[in-house]
Amino acid sequence: MTHQECINCKTTYGIDEIVYFCKKCGDILEIKFDFKELAQTLKESDWKKKPLSVWRYRDFMPIHEATKVVTLSEGGTGLHRSERLGAELGLKNLYVKNEGENPTGSFKDRGMTVGVTKAVELGARHVICASTGNTSASLAAYAARAGIKCTVLIPSGKIAYGKLSQAMIHGAKVLQVKGNFDQALEFVLKLAEKHKDIYLLNSINPFRIEGQKSLGYEICEQLNNEAPDRIIVPVGNAGNISAIWKGLTEFHKLGYIKTLPKMTGIQAAGSAPIVQAIKTNSDKIIPVENPETVATAIRIGAPVSWKKAINAIHESHGTAETVTDEEILDAQKILARIEGIFVEPASASSIAGLKKLVKSGVIGKDERVVCVTTGHGLKDPDTAVKMSEKPLEVDADISAIENALGLKERVAILAR
Ligand code: F0G
8 A cells, every 4th residue: 555646746656657757747756655554564563673774674665575675784874872072062962873884885775775676676677877976886786786787877077986986896887977966867867768678766766765764763763762853964965864854754653753853954065955945945946056065975956855855854843054165074074083983075064064053053952963974984085085194104114113103202201
């Protein structure tokens, strides 16, 4: 009793129908469940005995019972109590949900395990996406795992090396389009429309959102079946914040949590159409034509799931904020240095946003806050190396090494 539904005009489509936009009004779709039936299934299921992971929630996923899942063991990532960072920012209850711990190093794996499973279920032999990097890395890995063909379109020049290397080594056909992400996405949408045998796995695909909603479930379960007061998420194409909110509202509806958190979306100052809409209280976005930021993962001017994201922020009484490149890189460094968590720049935007919103008094010091860090730092080693102290070159000699470390001076002082 599960179906796909247009978020605007509520037209319904079958669960096995391949459709990306509503045929009536052109808006995007979401998966809907019959909650009575779902509650009954869950009552009879042993889902709570399974380890924390995306597939712990198989009963919540729109995948047929007999289907064999395509998995690399995704989800079950750490929710790290961050006391030192919290103290630095003046917060008592801060947690970092580190999605870099997923198989290909980003939260995208949650969506791809479900999306590629659905692709195989539908008989697809060729999957495609446009990507700023992580989506392509993840899709390439899951397509390889499933033994199907994968094509990815990436923007020219601006993709982080770690991500590109992943898409390449997993054997995807990589096309670098001379343009930005938004243009690449337009092309894959056209391709999927024209060539029905190519299955599209950008986050416009609602099955990917279903996998990603597990991030919301996990946070609550890791907090002993309570929702935090606030969840802060980096926002690019806006699928993730929408997915987390969907998961939370489902858990709430099913009675697993009593309260809901304020969803807080962070965008880079140079590509922030959703923040702009929230701040001007508009129910539409104005796309940013030439988005720019060091956080290349979220360098997106026309987010496809903007409406879902704005709904999530409004419904949850949350907010949205921008952060500058400098604030992003500063947050990346602080997190790495005082919590031991290395994330890529886009991920650090949630920390940078937290800092800014605490300072401006929007976030209270007593709030229980979860910052989602979306991708591993090794995705973009160039940026990390550029902003860190360079290694010192020394002679292969103990006294030269002691000299460089200042140990000689210490011996001299002690001897005095
Ligand atoms: N953080 C990272 C590390 C990402 O790679 C992305 C999106 C986001 C945040 C934003 O998530 O799009 O769901 O709002 N990366 C996509 C990609 C666009 O192609 O890898 P979103």
